[in-house]
Amino acid sequence: MDKRIVVTRTVPESAVELLREVGDVQVCSQDRPLSAPELREAVRGAHAVVTMLHDRVDAELVAAAGDQLQVVANVAVGYDNIDVPAVTDRGVTVTNTPGVLADATADLAFGLLLMVTRRLGEGERLLRAREPWTFHLGFMLGTGLQGKTLGIVGLGGIGQAVARRARAFGMNIAYTGRRRASAEVEAELDARHLPMDELLRTADVVSLHCPLTEQTRHLIDEAALAAMKPTAFLINTSRGPVIDEKALAEALREGEIAGAGLDVFEREPEVEPGLLELDNAVVVPHLGSATVETRTAMAELAARNVAAVLTGDEPITPVR
């Protein structure tokens, strides 16, 4: 009997073709995420499940799938939607898609950084509102990046890719994180390791690239925002709950920090209404990896992980 592979949401056809080589594929083609009961129903009898970042995968879901389940392949580098110990304790492999989305996400982080520091969203809104304007030397001034310090929280693959872009813009790099980067990475990026509080106090731009864990939930809270310079900017392309969004809206409103560029939100797809009223907040709908090339590479990597596990090989990018 063919192995049953359930894909919770539409993925590029090239990934479906890879999956068809190793089993019967059912794509739960939906224009919305499956609800928890729908997901439990969909995975029944599956040997492999290809999940998205909004699918909650826990002991209950694994039990609903049944004992034949071998692999859960998340089409994302982040896997905070998966209770990894609960899944792996039942002998099910979990995989994610690191590496292939680092450049696209770094490009987006840098796009947000340029948008918010150079007030591009505000400028665009002005023209679209058909407001009168003329060039003058004090008109819509932003903040230059040359010689400023980018403080990176989490110098993994994406953080490093952001740092490379920042170096090309003449920025200095500081970083913080649980682990110190290798001497080679520090040397290549000329990156200084700082404790979190010093990074917050000294950086001109703070960019978040850490995973969402119990330790990083609300890492950027009222106190962290108060520690930042009033001229500093905050960029988030990691996970929304790393920031206390209400505290951020208040800090932006009160001018405690200069601006924020956000790709991710605490309660996606909702966005804290306070943020939408602020000119110094740039908000986009979780587009970090949203290029044709990157989404294809992510889905194909997930499919290759499934194929490896179902054919008895080692997964390419397991979550341990």
Ligand code: DGY
């Ligand atoms: C990820 O891979 O975790 C991203 O958030 C998806 O773009």
